[in-house]
Amino acid sequence: MGRRSRERLYKAIALLLLLPGILWVLMPTVWMFSAAFSRLEQIMRWPPDLWPDPWVFSNFYEGFAFLPFGRYFMNSTQIAVIRVMGQVLAASMAGYAFARMQAPGKNLLFILVLSTLMLPYTVTMIPQYIIFQRLGWIDTYLPLIIPHFDGGAFFIFLFRQFFRSIPDELTEAARLDGCSYFGIYWRMMLPLSLPVIAASSILIFQNSWQELLQPLIFLHDNGKYTIPLGLARFRSSYGSSPWHLIMAVSIGAALPPVVLFFIGQRFLLSGIVVSDK
Amino acid sequence: MSGMAAVGAGGAERPRLSLRWREAINFYLFLAPWILGFLAFTAIPIVASLFLGFTKYNAISPPDFVGLKNFRFLYNDQVFWKSLRVTLTYTVVFVPLQLVSSLLLAMLLNLRVPSMRTIRTIYYLPSILPTVVTGLVWIWLFNADFGLINFFLYKAFEIRGPNWLGSERWVMSAVIISGLWALGGGVIIFLAALQNVPGEFYEAAELDGANILHRFWHVTVPMISPVILYNLMIAMILSLQVFTRIYVLTQGGPNYASYFYNLYVYDNAFSYLKLGLASAQAWILFVLILLLTVLALRTSGRWVHYSGGV
Numbered sequence: 372m373g374r375r376s377r378e379r380l381y382k383a384i385a386l387l388l389l390l391p392g393i394l395w396v397l398m399p400t401v402w403m404f405s406a407a408f409s410r411l412e413q414i415m416r417w418p419p420d421l422w423p424d425p426w427v428f429s430n431f432y433e434g435f436a437f438l439p440f441g442r443y444f445m446n447s448t449q450i451a452v453i454r455v456m457g458q459v460l461a462a463s464m465a466g467y468a469f470a471r472m473q474a475p476g477k478n479l480l481f482i483l484v485l486s487t488l489m490l491p492y493t494v495t496m497i498p499q500y501i502i503f504q505r506l507g508w509i510d511t512y513l514p515l516i517i518p519h520f521d522g523g524a525f526f527i528f529l530f531r532q533f534f535r536s537i538p539d540e541l542t543e544a545a546r547l548d549g550c551s552y553f554g555i556y557w558r559m560m561l562p563l564s565l566p567v568i569a570a571s572s573i574l575i576f577q578n579s580w581q582e583l584l585q586p587l588i589f590l591h592d593n594g595k596y597t598i599p600l601g602l603a604r605f606r607s608s609y610g611s612s613p614w615h616l617i618m619a620v621s622i623g624a625a626l627p628p629v630v631l632f633f634i635g636q637r638f639l640l641s642g643i644v645v646s647d648k
Numbered sequence: 649m650s651g652m653a654a655v656g657a658g659g660a661e662r663p664r665l666s667l668r669w670r671e672a673i674n675f676y677l678f679l680a681p682w683i684l685g686f687l688a689f690t691a692i693p694i695v696a697s698l699f700l701g702f703t704k705y706n707a708i709s710p711p712d713f714v715g716l717k718n719f720r721f722l723y724n725d726q727v728f729w730k731s732l733r734v735t736l737t738y739t740v741v742f743v744p745l746q747l748v749s750s751l752l753l754a755m756l757l758n759l760r761v762p763s764m765r766t767i768r769t770i771y772y773l774p775s776i777l778p779t780v781v782t783g784l785v786w787i788w789l790f791n792a793d794f795g796l797i798n799f800f801l802y803k804a805f806e807i808r809g810p811n812w813l814g815s816e817r818w819v820m821s822a823v824i825i826s827g828l829w830a831l832g833g834g835v836i837i838f839l840a841a842l843q844n845v846p847g848e849f850y851e852a853a854e855l856d857g858a859n860i861l862h863r864f865w866h867v868t869v870p871m872i873s874p875v876i877l878y879n880l881m882i883a884m885i886l887s888l889q890v891f892t893r894i895y896v897l898t899q900g901g902p903n904y905a906s907y908f909y910n911l912y913v914y915d916n917a918f919s920y921l922k923l924g925l926a927s928a929q930a931w932i933l934f935v936l937i938l939l940l941t942v943l944a945l946r947t948s949g950r951w952v953h954y955s956g957g958v
Contacts, residue, residue: 381759381860382759389757389771392771395829396829399774399782400773400774400777402789403781414788415794416794417794419794419796419799460681464678465678465679465681465682468678469679472674473668473671474675474676477675480683487690488885489881489941490690490934491889491930491937492889493889493910493913493914493933494693494694494697494927494930494934495689495690495693495697496693497693497696497697497700497917497923497926498692498697499693502692518688519685520685521682521686521689522682552674553674556678577776577778581892583779583895583896584891584892584910584914587914587918588918598780599778599779599780602780603896606787618784621781621785624778624780624781625777625781629773633769636769640839640840640843643840
């Protein structure tokens with residue numbers, strides 16, 4: 372068999388494996404949509420019938436009115452947007468420092484940054500709670516935002532990898548012209564790193580949007596709930612209840628990260644540089 | 649070395665720091681957000697948590713030093729061992745499955761086939777959806793009476809599927825299956841790594857007569873081995889800390905069969921206000937993760953190849 376036809380065969384096999392997988396991957400989403408447009412009775416029917424009959428559009432309206440999910444939605448948005456801005460800024464600054472500057476203690480600090488990846492959140496969780504309680508931050512969004520303004524190890528690493536791949540000549544010239552480090556960072560590095568900014572923004576937004584444990588600990592006033600907390604609380608307090616409404620709300624809850632992903636999708640791969648150049 | 653001298657040797661110009669000093673100061677300025685955040689929200693809490701692990705503390709009266717009592721309590725606590733066993737079982741089964749399927753999926757998604765971008769997007773979709781949302785959906789998919797999973801089992805094999813989330817025997821399988829559904833993060837990182845493997849390597853291997861398996865073992869795996877190690881460690885660290893999915897899916901039940909470690913830590917800390925005990929528990933997990941990471945790094949010398957300094 373020639374090389375060409377062998378390549379074709381591999382590709383055909385790959386597609387044959389990937390296509391049935393798509394059904395598996397899409398199944399939960401399909402069910403979610405089906406349930407969101409169905410009446411409650413239809414969800415609890417055997418055999419399952421995924422085609423809503425009749426289509427119920429008022430589930431969305433009722434779902435968002437049922438608990439103040441509209442407000443939770445705004446709360447989650449506010450937290451995620453502020454967190455993304457601060458965290459991307461901090462991560463890019465730290466990444467720039469590690470990639471392009473020399474200083475005593477640099478290697479040790481970099482190891483320290485990476486080793487925070489191993490730290491379980493539960494270790495810092497309790498002292499953080501005590502600190503935030505003393506500061507009067509319980510029932511505010513600060514505990515969900517401010518601790519992330521350290522940039523986070525993974526994102527610092529992403530920016531570092533990217534900045535290392537930028538040729539030295541570019542910045543050397545600017546330095547000889549008397550450009551400050553901040554000038555280089557702000558006017559050259561950041562504009563160049565748009566793919567990393569986009570990729571990290573998407574990932575940080577997702578992290579923030581879906582975070583449950585921290586809101587669970589730091590938010591008690593149910594007007595302040597985030598979307599995941601509202602949904603989880605709902606699940607634990609109403610055992611058997613309007614699941615069709617929950618699914619309608621869930622679609623709303625899934626929308627922002629999905630939309631953001633589609634907007635920034637092309638950067639997601641190019642922004643993640645894992646090898647060294 | 650001439651830092652100090654340069655400061656003094658200003659002469660007619662205003663005194664200037666040497667370039668090296670300026671660079672170092674800038675470095676620390678740029679790193680300041682991380683350093684401050686690290687000190688306030690990581691370093692100090694780590695030390696505080698270690699201290700709290702040796703105290704009895706309920707967030708109201710001041711912590712009371714009790715020595716090793718928390719650790720002795722945990723040693724005799726059946727629920728603690730149960731939660732540890734649940735978490736380790738999950739990790740041992742889930743991590744290899746996840747790693748292998750992520751790599752295979754990434755390789756398939758790396759092929760140049762028409763409409764691959766769409767296929768990639770579809771496969772990444774589960775990882776975009778918030779965990780709480782997918783958890784709620786899986787509750788229904790696993791439903792014994794109306795769930796799609798049991799419907800397929802019945803249609804395809806005429807099997808009456810189990811009560812997945814309500815049975816001690818099956819709940820772990822359900823947790824693993826729902827976990828394997830969202831492979832996205834690891835796949836993306838593998839995919840990025842695969843795209844960095846130079847095409848010439850494959851061509852050279854092919855000229856030497858290497859078939860697809862040879863190319864996989866002798867080109868792909870060595871070339872992306874640092875990323876395999878990274879994904880392995882992250883998968884391990886995360887699976888020992890599973891919380892959200894379980895909190896929504898089973899809340900630890902039935903009869904503690906899916907009572908993951910961090911659920912118990914959370915309950916001890918915030919449901920029972922045993923903050924000292926929970927700190928001790930958190931530290932035990934931390935030490936476990938450290939040991940496993942060191943083990944992974946130690947053994948990695950044999951199979952991880954670095955082409956340049958990372």
